[in-house]
Amino acid sequence: MLATFTDSVPEGSAWVHEVKWDGWRVVTEIRGGALHLTSRSGRDITASFPELGGLVLPDLVLDGEIVALDESGVPSLHALADRISGPVRAGRARPRPVTVMLFDVMALGGRDLTGEPWAQRRALLEALAPSLEHDRWAVPEVYDDGALLLDVTAQNGLEGVVSKRRDSRYLPGERSPYWLKRPHRTTRSVVVGGWREETGAHRRLGAVLVGVPRDDGRLDLLGRVGSGLAGEAGRDLLAHLAPLAAEECPFADVPREDAAGARWLRPETVVDVESLGLAAQGRLRQPTYRGLRPDLTSADVTADVADAAAEPATSEEPTDGR
Incomplete structure (x- = not known):
């Protein structure tokens, strides 16, 4: 949901x-004492987070957010990027373990709870909390x-x-x-379709060109993102993008000033960017790179971008009880 x-x-x-x-949505399922973690894109990411094992609970399905907290207790999206590339890289990343912030329970003991009101599901989650809460799992306050x-x-x-x-x-x-x-600030997931070198620096990432997928498979350009790519973040992203080099531009339309010096990519990499929303011409306002989203595919991007650009929802009370 x-x-x-x-x-x-x-x-x-x-x-x-x-x-x-500020993390990645994850569905936690326990079946027969075995733990399974599934990303929002449906990918099994259990092997990437070995420190999350060890829960002794009945069969259940939980919804939550997996986060990597820095020394001040604030989530770091960048710290998560190394944790989902398979068990080998996950093992190297264990000095930065993660925490799962649990906020819903969808099934318990084989019983589907999705039709129950939030208040009832929350009461069940809080009843489970003493068995869940330790250094890697938490049920935050409401x-x-x-x-x-x-x-x-x-x-x-x-x-x-x-x-x-x-x-x-x-x-x-x-x-x-x-x-x-x-x-x-508005944070959204976008697809990277190209990159440009930093001025005067060979093979150093200066900016990425990002967009949202169209029905025809190409991308609508949302702009260039250069802020947030200094140092390790830029080096890591460039290493990820290098194998995706392509001859053809994946964007439906790119202004000349954006295309100049651009190196095109297969539109497979999803990243999060933070911005002040969209300007009148449909470009991101003051975008900043936040981190890779290897838990998502380009097919997951459209709804988030369209939603963030849409008119805000109202808080009127519903009439159908949901």
């Missing part, structure tokens, strides 16, 4: 509010005052707030108006 963008945190007792974590939580998350460098209707059912794979996300 995915949240819909809103420009204001809803008020009233019908809503509850959580921290919006709050009644969304406006205050928005201020606190901004002060502490966190991504934002997610607000949920207490009576909302869980709709797998759907974007719901009964879960609303209010980030401090």
